[in-house]
Structure formats: structure tokens, C-alpha cells
Amino acid sequence: MKKILLIAAVSLIGVAASAQKFAHVNFQELVQLMPESDQARAVIQESQKNAQESYQEMMNEFQDKYAKYQQNVNSYTPATRKTKEDELTQIQQRIQEFSQNVEQELQEQQQKLMEPIYKKAQEKMQEIAKAGGYIYVFDRGSILYIDEAQSTDITAECRKALGIPENRTLESLQAELAAQAQATANAQ
Numbered sequence: 191m192k193k194i195l196l197i198a199a200v201s202l203i204g205v206a207a208s209a210q211k212f213a214h215v216n217f218q219e220l221v222q223l224m225p226e227s228d229q230a231r232a233v234i235q236e237s238q239k240n241a242q243e244s245y246q247e248m249m250n251e252f253q254d255k256y257a258k259y260q261q262n263v264n265s266y267t268p269a270t271r272k273t274k275e276d277e278l279t280q281i282q283q284r285i286q287e288f289s290q291n292v293e294q295e296l297q298e299q300q301q302k303l304m305e306p307i308y309k310k311a312q313e314k315m316q317e318i319a320k321a322g323g324y325i326y327v328f329d330r331g332s333i334l335y336i337d338e339a340q341s342t343d344i345t346a347e348c349r350k351a352l353g354i355p356e357n358r359t360l361e362s363l364q365a366e367l368a369a370q371a372q373a374t375a376n377a378q
Contacts, residue, residue: 212341213324215348218331220311221304223354223363230303235370237299241292248288252281314351318344 221227259274266274319327322344330336330345349356 210326211322211324212326212328213319213322213344214328214330214333214336214341215315215343216330216345217311217315218329219345219360220315220348220352220354221307222360223349223358224307224311224352225354226307226310227304230300230307231367233303234296234300237296239374241296245285245288245292248281248285252278252285255281311348311352315344315348318347318351322347 255274256278259278263271315327322342324342324344327344328336328341330343
């Protein structure tokens with residue numbers, strides 16, 4: 191009798207498991223291709239550009255003062271030489287502090303800008319999953335294997351819900367970014 195109950199229980203578990211619906215999505219693709227990500231990238235790039243300009247101004251100041259120092263070092267009194275060396279050291283310290291601070295600020299800015307984008311993508315994906323009756327949605331980027339016959343790819347539905355054009359791909363995004371980088375390099 192126990193064996194019959196065990197077989198029946200195992201059979202019911204197998205039937206229940208096969209009736210469950212699974213889905214997968216390429217979440218990073220969604221986030222990277224969202225129009226909001228383009229806007230965030232533009233803001234971050236502008237901040238990076240401004241930081242680079244400030245850094246370059248500081249480096250130019252240091253190089254100018256260092257060149258003057260080297261030209262006149264033999265004519266300086268010991269007190270003047272010490273003052274000039276201290277000034278150069280302070281400029282170097284400012285440059286180093288600026289580099290550290292700006293790197294941290296840019297990371298924080300990126301995190302702040304991307305947080306609502308991730309949240310929006312997550313919410314849309316959850317809406318689609320609930321509407322489709324899926325009990326699990328796996329991120330394709332963190333799974334080593336997916337049986338396409340037993341899991342539905344809802345990336346296309348999520349792309350549509352997030353306003354991502356059909357013809358936009360990660361490859362086209364990379365081409366856009368490469369073209370922007372090339373244009374920036376040519377402008378300098």
C-alpha cells in the first residue's frame with residue numbers, strides 16, 4: 191500500500207511540474223537598449239567630458255608651472271625653490287584627489303541614473319510574466335543552459351512593452367557607440 195501511495199505521489203509531482211510554465215529573458219539586452227539608457231549614457235558622457243576637461247586644465251597648470259620651475263630653478267633662492275616645490279606638490283595632490291573624487295562621483299551618478307531604468311525593466315518583465323502565467327522567469331545572461339522547448343523567451347514582448355524598436359540590437363547599439371566615440375576623437 192505504501193508503494194502505491196509513493197508512486198501516486200511521485201506521479202502527481204511529475205504532472206504538476208510539467209504543467210508549470212517557465213520563461214527566460216535577456217535582461218541586460220533590455221536595459222541596454224531602452225531609450226532611457228540612451229539618455230543616461232548621454233548624461234554620463236557629458237559628465238565624463240566635463241571631468242576630463244577639468245582634469246586637463248589642472249594638468250596644463252601643473253605642466254606650465256613645472257616648466258617655469260625647471261627654467262628658473264638655478265636662479266631661485268632656497269626659500270623660493272621650496273615654495274615653488276610645495277606649490278607643485280599641492281597641485282599634484284589636487285589632481286590626485288580630483289581623479290579619485292570624480293571617479294567615485296561618476297560611478298554614483300551612473301548608479302543613480304540606471305536604477306530607475308532597471309526598475310522599469312523589472313516591472314514590465316514581471317507584468318508580462320504574470321499575464322503569461324509563468325511561475326519562473328530566468329535571466330538568460332546568468333543561465334548556462336535553457337531548453338527552448340520547455341521555456342518561453344519573453345524578451346521580444348518585453349522589448350515591445352519598453353518601447354525598444356524592433357530593429358535595434360546590441361550590435362547596432364555598439365555601432366552607434368563606436369561612431370560616437372570616433373566622432374568625439376575626431377573633434378579633439
